[in-house]
Amino acid sequence: MNSILIVEDEKKISDLIRINLTDAGYRCTCVYDGLQAADSLGNETFDLILLDIMLPEVDGYELIEYIRPLNIPVIVVTAKSDIADKVKGLKLGADDYLTKPFEIVELLARVETVLRRYHKNDQYIELYDVSIDTLSRIVKKGGKTINLTVKEYQLLLLFIQNRNIALFRDQIYKNVWDESYMGDSRTVDLHVQRLRKKLGWEDKITAVYKIGYRLEVE
Numbered sequence: 001m002n003s004i005l006i007v008e009d010e011k012k013i014s015d016l017i018r019i020n021l022t023d024a025g026y027r028c029t030c031v032y033d034g035l036q037a038a039d040s041l042g043n044e045t046f047d048l049i050l051l052d053i054m055l056p057e058v059d060g061y062e063l064i065e066y067i068r069p070l071n072i073p074v075i076v077v078t079a080k081s082d083i084a085d086k087v088k089g090l091k092l093g094a095d096d097y098l099t100k101p102f103e104i105v106e107l108l109a110r111v112e113t114v115l116r117r118y119h120k121n122d123q124y125i126e127l128y129d130v131s132i133d134t135l136s137r138i139v140k141k142g143g144k145t146i147n148l149t150v151k152e153y154q155l156l157l158l159f160i161q162n163r164n165i166a167l168f169r170d171q172i173y174k175n176v177w178d179e180s181y182m183g184d185s186r187t188v189d190l191h192v193q194r195l196r197k198k199l200g201w202e203d204k205i206t207a208v209y210k211i212g213y214r215l216e217v218e
Helices: 011-023 034-043 060-070 083-092 104-117 150-161 169-177 186-199
Strands: 003-007 027-031 048-051 074-078 096-099 124-127 130-133 138-141 144-146 205-208 212-215
Touching: 003 011, 003 034, 011 027, 011 104, 027 034, 034 060, 048 060, 048 104, 060 074, 060 083, 074 083, 074 104, 083 096, 096 104, 104 150, 104 169, 130 150, 150 169, 150 186, 150 212, 169 186, 169 212, 186 205
Parallel strands: 003 027, 003 048, 048 074, 074 096
Antiparallel strands: 124 130, 130 138, 138 144, 205 212
């Protein structure tokens, strides 16, 4: 399980990030100022840091320089949206830069991408009676290989990465088809129905009224 340090002084935002990342299968530690972050980095090992810039005690820019020798990837999550701030953060060594407000599904996608870049993802994912080898892209149910199309496989990973989160149809379409959503839900609905049937997850991938779908994980 990947371990993530969340450095965010606004507790409501910190809690929102922590809850969703925990639901997605990550282990999270929250700190609320720069000094607490430095102390945590001295005492624990993390796979990724989500870092605000405007922090008490020590700001995010100083922390990026402190973190750089540790070879821990950093995603800046901040309200500072000026291009100069983004360039400064990236030049100092941040791996990605996300401005507030943000969609949780986008944050989760960026977390997954950065961890993959550093080869810190879990190669094997197991959920219920389904196992996924993300390198070979082989999906098995009860030990038997399930043949999924490319889109069905991407849809499955999207649900797993966002478990217990209600995903809007337009979010699903944008992430799987990488195109702007045109308001036609039939493509999304058809692929979800196929995936449910192949995995036997009719009761696990549930429809959310007027929104889309959610993968239910206890």
